[in-house]
Each structure stands twice: as structure tokens, then as C-alpha cells.
Amino acid sequence: MKSFGKRVYFNQQTSRESQFMIMQSIRISVFLFAVSISANAQNFQARIADLDEKAAVLQRRLHENELRLQRHSEVMEQAQARLKTLQAGEKLPLRIKIPAAPPEPIHSSGKTPKFPAITPKRRPPVKQTYTPIPAGHMEIRSHKTYYFQIFSGYVMPNNAHIHSSGRVPPENNVAEYDNGYSVGAGAGIDFGNWRMGMELSHRSYDNSESGKGHAELNTLMINGGWEIGFWESNVFYLGVGLGPSLVKIQRPSGHWSYNKNLLAYHLGTGLGHRFTESLSGRFGYKYFSTASTNDFDPHGSHALEAVLEIDL
Numbered sequence: 001m002k003s004f005g006k007r008v009y010f011n012q013q014t015s016r017e018s019q020f021m022i023m024q025s026i027r028i029s030v031f032l033f034a035v036s037i038s039a040n041a042q043n044f045q046a047r048i049a050d051l052d053e054k055a056a057v058l059q060r061r062l063h064e065n066e067l068r069l070q071r072h073s074e075v076m077e078q079a080q081a082r083l084k085t086l087q088a089g090e091k092l093p094l095r096i097k098i099p100a101a102p103p104e105p106i107h108s109s110g111k112t113p114k115f116p117a118i119t120p121k122r123r124p125p126v127k128q129t130y131t132p133i134p135a136g137h138m139e140i141r142s143h144k145t146y147y148f149q150i151f152s153g154y155v156m157p158n159n160a161h162i163h164s165s166g167r168v169p170p171e172n173n174v175a176e177y178d179n180g181y182s183v184g185a186g187a188g189i190d191f192g193n194w195r196m197g198m199e200l201s202h203r204s205y206d207n208s209e210s211g212k213g214h215a216e217l218n219t220l221m222i223n224g225g226w227e228i229g230f231w232e233s234n235v236f237y238l239g240v241g242l243g244p245s246l247v248k249i250q251r252p253s254g255h256w257s258y259n260k261n262l263l264a265y266h267l268g269t270g271l272g273h274r275f276t277e278s279l280s281g282r283f284g285y286k287y288f289s290t291a292s293t294n295d296f297d298p299h300g301s302h303a304l305e306a307v308l309e310i311d312l
Contacts, residue, residue, distance in 0.1 A: 144189060144190065144191055145189070145190045145311050145312070146187070146189055146190070146311070147188060147189075147195075147197070147310065147311050147312060148185075148186075148187045148309070148310050148312060149185065149187070149199075149307050149308060149309040149310070150183075150184070150185045150307070150308055151183070151184055151201075151305050151306060151307040151308070152181065152305065152306060153181065153182040153183075153286065153303040153305030154179065154181065154182075154304050154305075155179060155180040155182050155203055155205055155301050155302075155303045156179050156301060156302045156303065157177040157179070157203075157205050157215070157300070158299070158301060158302075159174055159175060159176050159177065160174070160175045160177070160215075160249075160296050160297050160298070160299050161173060161174055161175075161296065161297045162174070162249075162295065162297075163294075163295070163296065175207060175215070175249070175296075176207065177206065177207060177215060178205055178206050178207070179205065180205025180206070181203070181204060181205075182201055182202065182204075182303055183201070184199055184200055185199065185200060186198060186200070186223065188223065193226060193227060193228060194224075194226055195223075195224070195225045195226075196223065196224050196225075197225075198220070198221065198222055198223065199220075199223055199241065200218075200219070200220050201218075202217070202218050202219075203217040203219070203301065203303075204216050205301075214250060215247070215248065215250070215299065216247075216248040217247050217248075217264070217288075217290065218245065218246045219244070219246075219264050219288075220243045220244060221241035221264070221266065222241065222242060223240070223241040224239070224241070225237055225239040225240070233273060233274045234271060234272065234273050234274075235272040235273075235282075236269075236271055236272075237268075237270060237271075237272060237282070237284070238268070239266075239267070239269070240265070240267055240268070241266045241268075242263070243264060243265075244261055244262070244264070245261070245262050245290050246259070246261055247259075247260045247262055247290055258295050262291045262293065263290070263291045264288065264289065264290040264291070265289060266286050266287060266288040266289075268284055268286040269284055269285055270282055270283055270284015270285060270305075271283060271284065272307075272309075277311075278310060279308075279309070279310055280309045280311075281307065281308055282309065283304075283306050283307070284304075285302070285303070285305075286302075286303045286305055287300070287301075287303075288300065288301050289301075
């Protein structure tokens with residue numbers, strides 16, 4: 001009986017120890033599981049922080065690239081504006097150096113930094129001058145062009161001495177002419193500041209004494225000229241011409257008359273203005289004179305002429 005009681009007590013004691021060992025094992029397992037979860041959580045947070053730092057680096061590079069693109073855009077706009085200024089013939093403005101914007105500092109705080117949005121810089125539109133004439137001395141062309149012109153003028157002739165012996169009455173030795181007119185047309189090549197061409201002109205004026213006839217001069221000349229531009233669409237020019245002239249001094253029927261082919265020349269100067277790219281006008285002074293003969297002195301005249309010119 002005592003032996004049975006001892007056995008029961010031993011078995012109970014063994015069962016308590018087993019239960020205690022099992023509870024200890026469970027506690028240890030739970031503790032290890034909690035430690036493992038905590039370690040994994042810390043590792044996960046470290047990875048998240050690393051990803052945030054890489055994202056911040058990428059964001060910073062993106063921001064720098066956007067700033068660089070903005071600076072390049074400003075440089076291109078300045079270059080286009082300068083090109084338009086050169087094409088318009090205007091004076092270039094002073095070159096403005098665009099400073100490089102330093103990148104903003106990045107503070108690693110575990111959070112992705114927020115950069116301000118880059119708004120494009122608005123520039124005032126380039127003012128275009130829609131004028132019918134090219135700006136910047138465009139009337140002085142750098143390439144060869146052809147032109148056609150017509151002209152007319154107010155002629156103030158000089159008096160001419162008639163010295164043919166026996167053919168002219170003494171009272172008619174001096175031809176005193178009234179003011180007359182001139183008309184003509186010409187064409188040529190414009191090389192820029194220099195030009196060459198030909199013209200055909202007609203001059204006519206009457207004798208101041210009624211009934212004593214008049215004089216006519218028909219001239220074909222080779223011309224040369226030089227011009228310089230000023231105030232954008234204006235020119236100052238000088239010209240010279242040389243060629244044959246048919247001089248007719250006519251008197252009433254029954255009196256003497258002359259018909260001579262003589263060498264003639266003219267000198268001219270004046271101002272011009274360009275109205276459009278292909279149309280211009282000129283107004284100037286011209287001195288004209290023929291050679292002398294045995295019959296009469298040179299026929300010279302002063303004239304104020306207006307010219308209308310078309311570029312072909």
C-alpha cells in the first residue's frame with residue numbers, strides 16, 4: 001500500500017516537471033519569434049531608409065537637369081533674338097551672361113525632399129516692325145540687282161554764243177534761252193555702293209525772244225554712280241555720265257539752223273529714299289553740257305530732276 005502511494009506521488013511529480021518544461025519551451029519559442037520579428041522590422045526600416053535616400057538623389061538629379069534645360073532654353077532665346085537683330089540690321093545689345101544656378105543642398109532626413117515646381121520664365125514678345133521698307137540701310141544692297149528708272153526735270157539753260165560768220169545776223173549772236181524741261185529713262189546694274197547703267201534723255205527749251213526758235217538735245221549716255229545710305233532708308237548719291245548728244249538749234253523758216261552730233265557729259269548729286277523693297281525715289285541736281293563747235297558755244301544747263309526707280 002505504501003509502495004503504491006509512492007509510485008502515484010512520483011508519477012504526479014514527473015507530470016508537473018514535464019508540464020513546466022513544455023511551458024518553458026513555449027516561452028522560449030515565443031521570445032525567439034518576437035526577437036526575429038523585431039530584427040526583420042529593423043532590417044525593413046533600414047531598406048526603406050535606403051530607398052528614400054536613393055529617391056532623394058534621383059530627385060536632386062532631376063531638379064538639376066530641369067535647371068540646366070531652363071538655362072539652355074534662355075541661351076537659345078537670346079541667340080534667336082540676336083539673330084533676328086542681325087537680320088534686321090540693328091545694333092546688337094550687350095551680351096548678358098546667364099549665371100549657373102547652384103543645386104540646392106539635400107539634407108538626408110529619411111524623407112523624400114520636396115522641390116519647388118519650376119515655372120518657365122515668360123519673356124516679352126519680340127516686337128516686330130512691319131514696315132514696307134527693310135531696316136538698317138537695306139537700300140544699299142550687298143548683291144547685284146538690276147534697276148529701271150524714269151525721270152523728269154526743270155531745266156535752266158545757259159546762254160549760247162552763235163559765232164558762224166555770215167550766217168547769223170549780228171543781233172542774234174547770243175541765244176538767250178528760257179527755262180525748259182527734260183525727260184528720260186534709263187536702266188542699269190546696282191552693285192551695292194556702286195552702279196552702272198545707260199540713259200536716254202531729251203531736253204528742250206525756247207529762245208526768250210518770241211519767233212526766234214528753240215533748242216533740243218537728245219542724248220544717250222553711259223552712267224556711273226556711287227551712293228551711301230543713312231537714316232535707314234535714305235541715300236546720298238553722286239553720278240557722272242558721258243555720251244553722244246544730237247543738238248538741234250532751230251530757227252523760224254527762212255533763217256539759219258544747226259544739227260550737230262556732239263560729245264556731252266553730266267554731273268549729278270542728290271538724295272534718295274526707298275519706299276518699298278523694290279520702289280525708290282530720288283531728287284537731285286544735274287549739270288549738263290555739250291562740247292563746242294565752230295558754229296556755237298557749248299550748250300550747258302542746270303536742272304532739278306525727280307527720279308522714280310524700280311528694282312527688277
